[in-house]
Amino acid sequence: ETGVTQSPTHLIKTRGQQVTLRCSSQSGHNTVSWYQQALGQGPQFIFQYYREEENGRGNFPPRFSGLQFPNYSSELNVNALELDDSALYLCASSPRREGTEAFFGQGTRLTVV
């Protein structure tokens, strides 16, 4: 196991609602990245947090936001949910900002109805 845990594992929300997903990074890892994986696609980079600050963002609208806490755990918040937000949301932690492998949690499967 990678030591990266995500909660919840499954979630069903209604269009227009807001959702918060959580991630506990592996011990000793100060960098957390979030990815969205739609069915049949590779994961798409949402953003990265390094030492509590956003350190890069993909092509996602501002209604996708995040936080990293002093213990390096992280949250992903999505406002005004749309049907297309239905996907597997993956959190990855790594010991440095770059150049090393990322280790993924088991993901949160979000369904928007």
Next chain:
Amino acid sequence: RKEVEQDPGPFNVPEGATVAFNCTYSNSASQSFFWYRQDCRKEPKLLMSVYSSGNEDGRFTAQLNRASQYISLLIRDSKLSDSATYLCVVNPISGTYKYIFGTGTRLKVLA
């Protein structure tokens, strides 16, 4: 052109076969390269990093060709348990952990 391109497959091969996957990337300044394996409805798991000199881990061999901007993965003596989707991953930007994933190549090893 997609930043990272893979043949989606599926590749259906008999047990014991050798199978090769290729992946091309568009950003010549890309820094790091990886192969991840993803089982159905599970998270991606690191299979191996890809180095310029090539690297081997048991039945798996990865190669990087910077001049042609492609990465390859060779699996020898395929096992049923190798059935999965193989994701090519590129880190194109120094100083950030933005990974660009290919769409993945599906492999099914048949008994």
